[in-house]
Amino acid sequence: MTQEKPPFTHDPSATAAFAALPTIDPGEVPDKNLRAIVIGGGTGGPVSIRTLLSMELATDAVVAMADDGGSTGILRAEADATAPGDIRKCITAMAADASDPLTRAFKIRFTFAEGHTLGNLMLSALEETAGGFPEAIRICERLLNARGHVYPSTLNRVTLSAVTREGHKLEGQAVACHSRVALQSVSLHAPSGITAYEPALEAIRRADLIVLGPGSLFTSIIPNLLVPGVVDAVRESKGTTVFVCSLADMQGETRGMTAREHYEALCRHGMAGAVDYMLVHAPESVLASDARTGLYDGMIGSPARSASSSYGFSDSGDTRVRPVGITRADIAAIEKRGTRVIARDLVDNTHPTWHDPAKLRRAFLEVLKLCRSPRM
Secondary structure, eight states: OOOOOOSEEEOOOOHHHHHTOOOOOGGGSSOTTOEEEEEEOSSSHHHHHHHHHHTTOEEEEEEOOOOOSHHHHHHHHHHOOOOOHHHHHHHHHHBSOTTSHHHHHHTEEETTTTTEEHHHHHHHHHHHHTTSHHHHHHHHHHHTTBSSOEEESBOSOOEEEEEETTSOEEESHHHHTTOSSOEEEEEEEOTTOOOBOHHHHHHHHTOSEEEEOSSOIIIIIHHHHTSTTHHHHHHHSOSEEEEEOOSEEOSGGGTTOOHHHHHHHHIIIIITTOOOEEEEEOOHHHHTTOSSSOOOSSOOOOSSHHHHHHTTOOOSOOTTOEEOOOOHHHHHHHHHTTOEEEEEOOBOSSSTTSBOHHHHHHHHHHHHHHSOOTTO
16 A cells, blocks of 8 residues: 655755754853854855854844755746745744744745745745845745845746766756766856845855855855856955855765865855855764874775774765864865864764754854954
């Protein structure tokens, strides 16, 4: 007998991990008047959003608008809607009460209706009735009592193009993220050209802490940086910029790439000289081997099972998930370019492809204490 799909499902999230996040000591944050902004997409971005909000920092987000898969792709193609999916995920991450029925309903996915989520449908419907996408976002923020603002990096109907390391060209975000080999570069194009959403640029300029990621490097983080004016706004800000490197490559776009190669890709796409700190995962067992970085000379993070096991990943032989590794030589090369690398145990031991919010919070606190205190 074939088992029927349930009519409703919830998008997977790290809600349980955040619910268990202990209350922070008020004295741990150097200045709660600092403003943070997360630049990314809808998978990893909410991790940083919820973590920064747990530090009681004013937190906004700038979100890539190149998504063209799943529910979002259908709404873009059939309703000419602005891509709602990643916006919806960030708004729900900012909701004051994650257990509120309306917040939970926003994440409900209708399996019988092409996999649409209620939040995506709400944003697209409100875009039509409220006078535009920014107004739709503001209404949804009010409905969920969001503790910050979410800004699209552009309102143009952008399409992502990618070139793999083998020179193959791929069209569309959904295709690019599932590439069989790692990507080398990505670009954006739109029929009417691409213009940044000015409130997003203003939010970046006034930020004291700018966080890139975590999340899909080429299809969530970098597409924001390709919008004219975004990188300039990062450079014009007096804030500190932090890149949170992914723990693993679960999709093809970064297949086999090391943490250093993630960093170099950011630099190729406009961020050279603009990243102050890089947070990268190294497990406690490896950290103990070196007082400064915790890393040894050999490569960590290759698809080999031994590397996966030493990096806190299941030793199941599953080659679809590869840890993102780094070496001491990689750290030296990155720091030579002006970015300080902070290698710490950041993995959620229950879900080893997710950042542990408590560990990530400690790393953010370390950055705040290390950097010059902007606007304090």
